[in-house]
Amino acid sequence: MLRVNGLYKKYDDFEAIKNVSLYIPRGVVYGLIGSNGAGKTTLLKTVTGIFEKDRGTVTLNEKEIYENVEAKKKIFFIADNPYFYPGYTVKDMANFYKTVYETWDEVKYERLRGIFKIDENKKVRNMSKGMQKQVAIWLGLSTNTDVLILDEPLDGLDAVIRQRVKKLIFHEVIDRQLTVLISSHNLRELEDFCDYVAILHSGEVILEKEVEKLKSSIFKVEVAFNDGMPEELMKRIKLIKAVQKGRMWVLVVEGERIEIEKTIQSYNPILFDIVSLTLEEIFMYEMEGIGYEYENINY
Amino acid sequence: MSMRTSTINSIFKNDLKRFWVVGLMYLILIFLNIPLNMLISLSKVTDKEELIFTFTQMFNYQSDYFIFCILILSILVGMLLIREVQGYRSNIHIFSLPFSKKNIFINKFFAGFVLFFTPIFVNFLITEVIYFAFGVNELMKKSIILNYYIMLLLICIIFFLQSLVIGIITSNSLFHISSGLLINFIPFIFISVLNSFLNVVFYGLHLEDSVTLLTSNKSFIAYLFPLLSWLNSEIVFSKAGFTGYIYLILTILIYFLLSYVLFTKRKNEKARNLIVFDSIAEALKYFNTALLMFGVSSLATMIAKGDIFTVFMWGLIGAFFGYYLSEALLKRNFKVYRNLKGYLIVVSIWCIFLLISQTEIIFRHSPPKLDDVESVCISNNKKIIYDMEYEFKAPRFHITNKETIKKILSLQQHITSLKRDYSKSDNIYIVYKLKNGREIKRLYEGSFDSKYNEYMKLISLDEGYKKINYNIFNIDDKEFDKVMIFIKDKNEVEINDKDKIKFVVNNLKRDILSNSYQYKDEIIFDGIEKSKGSIEIYYGYDGQKYKYIAYVIDTNNKWIDELIK
Numbered sequence: 001m002l003r004v005n006g007l008y009k010k011y012d013d014f015e016a017i018k019n020v021s022l023y024i025p026r027g028v029v030y031g032l033i034g035s036n037g038a039g040k041t042t043l044l045k046t047v048t049g050i051f052e053k054d055r056g057t058v059t060l061n062e063k064e065i066y067e068n069v070e071a072k073k074k075i076f077f078i079a080d081n082p083y084f085y086p087g088y089t090v091k092d093m094a095n096f097y098k099t100v101y102e103t104w105d106e107v108k109y110e111r112l113r114g115i116f117k118i119d120e121n122k123k124v125r126n127m128s129k130g131m132q133k134q135v136a137i138w139l140g141l142s143t144n145t146d147v148l149i150l151d152e153p154l155d156g157l158d159a160v161i162r163q164r165v166k167k168l169i170f171h172e173v174i175d176r177q178l179t180v181l182i183s184s185h186n187l188r189e190l191e192d193f194c195d196y197v198a199i200l201h202s203g204e205v206i207l208e209k210e211v212e213k214l215k216s217s218i219f220k221v222e223v224a225f226n227d228g229m230p231e232e233l234m235k236r237i238k239l240i241k242a243v244q245k246g247r248m249w250v251l252v253v254e255g256e257r258i259e260i261e262k263t264i265q266s267y268n269p270i271l272f273d274i275v276s277l278t279l280e281e282i283f284m285y286e287m288e289g290i291g292y293e294y295e296n297i298n299y
Numbered sequence: 300m301s302m303r304t305s306t307i308n309s310i311f312k313n314d315l316k317r318f319w320v321v322g323l324m325y326l327i328l329i330f331l332n333i334p335l336n337m338l339i340s341l342s343k344v345t346d347k348e349e350l351i352f353t354f355t356q357m358f359n360y361q362s363d364y365f366i367f368c369i370l371i372l373s374i375l376v377g378m379l380l381i382r383e384v385q386g387y388r389s390n391i392h393i394f395s396l397p398f399s400k401k402n403i404f405i406n407k408f409f410a411g412f413v414l415f416f417t418p419i420f421v422n423f424l425i426t427e428v429i430y431f432a433f434g435v436n437e438l439m440k441k442s443i444i445l446n447y448y449i450m451l452l453l454i455c456i457i458f459f460l461q462s463l464v465i466g467i468i469t470s471n472s473l474f475h476i477s478s479g480l481l482i483n484f485i486p487f488i489f490i491s492v493l494n495s496f497l498n499v500v501f502y503g504l505h506l507e508d509s510v511t512l513l514t515s516n517k518s519f520i521a522y523l524f525p526l527l528s529w530l531n532s533e534i535v536f537s538k539a540g541f542t543g544y545i546y547l548i549l550t551i552l553i554y555f556l557l558s559y560v561l562f563t564k565r566k567n568e569k570a571r572n573l574i575v576f577d578s579i580a581e582a583l584k585y586f587n588t589a590l591l592m593f594g595v596s597s598l599a600t601m602i603a604k605g606d607i608f609t610v611f612m613w614g615l616i617g618a619f620f621g622y623y624l625s626e627a628l629l630k631r632n633f634k635v636y637r638n639l640k641g642y643l644i645v646v647s648i649w650c651i652f653l654l655i656s657q658t659e660i661i662f663r664h665s666p667p668k669l670d671d672v673e674s675v676c677i678s679n680n681k682k683i684i685y686d687m688e689y690e691f692k693a694p695r696f697h698i699t700n701k702e703t704i705k706k707i708l709s710l711q712q713h714i715t716s717l718k719r720d721y722s723k724s725d726n727i728y729i730v731y732k733l734k735n736g737r738e739i740k741r742l743y744e745g746s747f748d749s750k751y752n753e754y755m756k757l758i759s760l761d762e763g764y765k766k767i768n769y770n771i772f773n774i775d776d777k778e779f780d781k782v783m784i785f786i787k788d789k790n791e792v793e794i795n796d797k798d799k800i801k802f803v804v805n806n807l808k809r810d811i812l813s814n815s816y817q818y819k820d821e822i823i824f825d826g827i828e829k830s831k832g833s834i835e836i837y838y839g840y841d842g843q844k845y846k847y848i849a850y851v852i853d854t855n856n857k858w859i860d861e862l863i864k
Contacts, residue, residue, distance in 0.1 A: 011568060012577075042568075050394045051568050072397035083392035085317065099309035100396055 001026040001061065001179055002147060008055035009046055016042040018203040027177035031194035033187050039203040040183040041080065044151050047181065048077040060147065073101065074146040078153055082136035084124040090135055091120045101143040109142035130156045137165055141172060150182045154189055166193050191279040199283065207286055211279060218282050221251040223264060224271035233267050240285050252285045310403055314410035318379045325372055326418035332365050333357065334425040341433050351438050358447045360532050370526060373455050374479035376414050377462025378472060380407045385470045390570040404562040415455045423448040453547040454525055460554035467561045471573050483526035489590060496593035499600045499610055501662045502719060503741040522546040573629055584625040588645055591621030601721040611653050618645050666711040667731055667739060674699045675707050676730040678768050679755060684728045686770065696772060697732060698763035710754040714743045722746045762812055769811050770848045771804065778838040779804060784863055786832035792863045803834065806858050807850060830854060
């Protein structure tokens with residue numbers, strides 16, 4: 001579907017994107033996490049075809065996106081600070097997009113009007129930032145494009161609206177296989193929402209994982225033995241991290257939950273507990289494993 | 300269908316929807332200038348001749364107010380349309396939409412075109428109705444109206460495209476509007492500054508009157524930057540010939556292609572920069588540096604009556620301000636002291652140039668050697684100088700007398716040794732024709748001393764000098780058509796007889812050469828109060844008017860009395 005291969009983008013002497021490769025299958029929500037200045041916005045704008053790449057390829061269904069009208073017809077981009085024409089109401093903007101996107105869905109627009117409960121005859125520029133973002137999402141979803149690219153869409157929205165937006169996007173993904181590329185500087189925000197997550201740091205993707213696989217394959221184990229930690233056990237499990245607290249060991253282990261339980265129980269621990277990790281914890285450990293301090297990357 | 304959707308799309312419609320008011324402003328402005336003006340004239344003026352004159356003036360010469368309003372509206376159209384590409388957020392928005400750059404540009408251009416074509420066309424139709432309904436067809440040709448509106452449309456397109464080009468280059472509206480107003484003056488400002496700088500550095504360098512040439516309707520530059528020529532009425536609407544139209548269309552093509560190329564090459568990520576293109580930003584920086592360097596150094600030298608050291612010092616100061624201000628504006632930061640590498644390069648070139656300029660390598664400051672000179676042409680009259688340059692193209696008579704040439708060489712040596720004051724109260728033009736075929740032209744302007752007058756008195760006795768400085772010698776005898784003689788307290792006498800004309804011309808020439816003619820060419824010296832009358836000799840009839848030369852009549856003159864007896 002959407003493929004980025006060896007993408008490279010430079011601003012004068014500053015390398016904003018360095019050799020980034022991503023593959024986003026149809027009908028998934030792909031989260032792009034990174035701190036401010038990590039290169040998220042540049043990557044999204046290059047993917048959308050707003051910025052010209054210096055090297056690499058950005059394709060939608062194997063076709064280059066930049067200056068390709070047919071490819072761009074399938075993409076709608078919502079910027080972190082969306083633009084609306086001065087003096088235009090929601091209705092005016094909708095009428096404009098109606099002529100731009102052949103896929104515009106009037107029924108959906110009307111349905112979403114009931115959900116967002118925003119007066120369509122009100123000038124968008126007079127609305128609050130949060131409301132403007134809702135209008136952008138409302139209009140973006142109404143264009144009914146195959147791909148929706150959102151730059152920090154949840155920023156500035158209150159918790160209720162945030163959940164509503166997530167739910168709406170989620171329904172689109174389920175109903176019509178919408179592909180979503182979404183950026184955020186906060187992993188927690190996307191935890192329950194994304195199928196894939198990539199972490200961008202200094203213009204490079206340092207980690208890319210499928211969320212469900214990740215969640216079901218890494219666990220935190222608290223264990224204690226009478227005679228200390230058996231050396232053999234350490235070799236039998238796929239250990240990511242091990243910290244000793246007195247007699248108790250806290251282990252981060254990768255593998256099938258049943259297999260891990262079975263292996264540890266066979267050494268008769270006096271204390272044993274296994275819990276699933278939050279996505280943030282998983283990423284923290286994974287990144288430490290490849291030599292990054294998570295605190296330096298996440299805000 | 301696919302053609303329609305791929306060329307004219309929602310951007311075009313959206314722009315028209317947003318900016319139709321500017322089109323209305325155009326409509327009102329042109330209506331006030333032509334149709335309403337015609338109606339007022341028709342209701343007020345009853346005399347046919349006066350009406351013909353009023354309408355001719357109306358369609359040929361536009362008020363400065365109207366010209367500036369058209370310019371401002373055209374800049375405004377360009378500005379409003381391109382603003383969407385200039386602003387960072389709107390830029391991201393428009394380029395995220397499914398349009399190619401080419402498509403966006405074409406739509407923007409056509410939206411602008413419609414905004415001024417529609418009002419011009421509507422006004423044309425109103426004017427046509429007035430033309431036929433109120434009997435204007437008996438006063439003037441219909442083609443004048445069509446010609447006027449076509450020219451107006453072409454000039455509006457040029458101003459609009461100029462605005463588009465600037466708008467694509469910059470992201471700043473203030474820069475856009477100020478440059479839109481300035482762009483038409485820039486070539487003339489630069490040429491004027493460069494001329495005065497060259498005059499300061501190369502004392503005596505004779506430059507063509509390039510500014511006048513640039514604004515003349517014969518020059519392509521006048522069409523490329525049409526504002527000044529239009530203000531000077533050099534571009535007269537009803538008289539625009541084939542060449543004029545070709546120049547206008549060529550200008551439109553150049554601006555269109557330039558704006559198209561710039562638009563498609565524009566990098567959206569640079570939409571926040573004052574100048575979006577790095578290479579243009581660099582070029583502008585050095586252009587400003589050069590302009591201020593030349594301007595400040597020549598102005599300061601003229602005011603301070605300084606020498607080459609003054610030029611050098613003030614050049615450094617001017618260049619610093621030009622470079623620093625450009626750099627600060629481009630970087631939007633006044634702390635740009637670390638970026639002055641370019642300034643040092645400019646300074647190095649400046650030093651080398653000034654050093655070379657004072658040698659004889661690129662400009663000969665000293666007079667040539669007597670043995671190298673074949674002949675000389677000299678005049679201290681601006682009219683004669685102008686005629687030699689533009690009317691007769693080259694001096695037809697030269698001084699060949701060795702003694703006179705020696706005096707001219709000494710005169711030049713003397714003038715260059717004087718302290719310069721740039722007041723331009725005196726001027727002397729010298730053209731040396733060398734034996735090797737080369738020519739050396741020198742024009743000195745300043746305030747000269749009594750020794751200069753002594754030299755000139757001696758030089759002016761030379762026969763060659765007289766032939767140069769009296770136009771009667773520079774016109775073919777066959778061209779003279781008529782002589783008018785005005786004697787005080789007597790009726791004027793007109794002579795059309797060819798033999799009599801020849802008699803007058805020959806006698807005048809003889810008097811001038813034999814020094815029996817007391818007064819000089821009237822244009823040269825004002826001696827009219829001491830004379831008993833004047834002679835005007837007409838020549839060069841072009842179907843509408845004559846050119847003429849005039850001489851005062853010496854009080855002792857006898858042959859004129861004989862002639863008119």
